[in-house]
Amino acid sequence: MVRLDENEISFPDPETYDGQDGLIAFGGDLSVERIWFAYQLGIFPWYNPGEEILWWSPDPRFVLFPDEIKVSKSMQKILNRNVFTFSENRDFRGVIKNCQQTSRKGQDGTWLSNELMESFIKLHEYGLAKSIEVWQDGELVGGFYGLQIGNLFCGESMFAKVSNxxxxxxxHFAQSNKNTIELIDCQTHTYHLESLGARMISKKEFLKILHENNERR
Structure with a gap:
């Protein structure tokens, strides 16, 4: 595992360096420039607040191809009833703050530090990060955010205040963007996203898609 220099924005090449369980570097900083550079390499930060910054590029990688989205009969009924309405980039701060503050089963506290949250807010202001909002009766009840790199969306975190x-x-996001987004990067496995069609692919395959996407931009 490589220690990063705070004065130099660089990372080990994830194609040739595996690290330990996908952990390839630590240290550095959370500047907008470093985060944006990391994601273009297929690397993302994930660490506990108060601890050193950890940078990951796991193998395999958990992803969803939008045309493989799975919609259960019960979810289709909910969508058909228009229980929720959706928007994009209407309330990025509201989404990311809820992602930070929402308690999750099996988790004590949050991995989303204030510093990382502010960096993503800046990335949003630069047009590099986006949010998807879910509304019910005019109230923000769910959503998620991530980075958009060409036609690849790197999902970061989601929250829900009400069921579903x-x-x-x-x-809604996957179906609405199946012709414009090739891949949604979910990073690491969750049963929640697996039920929607997300699956593992090798890091090699993920990086190939990412690099081809970067070349087309």
Missing amino acids: ASKAGFI
Whole structure:
């Protein structure tokens, strides 16, 4: 595992360096420039607040191809009833703050530090990060955010205040962008996203898609 220099924005090449369980570097900083550079290489930060920054490029990689989205009969009924409405980039701060503050089963606290949250807000202001909002009766009840790199969306975190809100938002996003987004990067496995059609692919395959996408931009 490589220690990063705060004064130099560089990372080990994830194609040739595996690290330990996908952990390839630590240290550095959370500047907008470093985060944006990392994601273009297929690397993302994931660490506990108060600890050193950890940078990951796991193998295999958990992803969803939008045309493989799975919609259960019960979810289709909810979508058909228009229980929720959806928007994009209407309330990025609201989404990311809820992602930070929403408690999750099996988790004590949050991995989303204030510093990382502010960096993503800046990335949004630069047009590099986007949010998807889910509304019910005028209230923000769910959503998620991530980075858009060409036709690849790197999902970061999601939240739901009411049942099925985040699922509905994710399905809406995948279906609405199946002709413009090639891949949604979910990073690491969750049963929630697996139920929607996300699956593992090798890091080699993921990086190939990412690099081809970068070349087309």
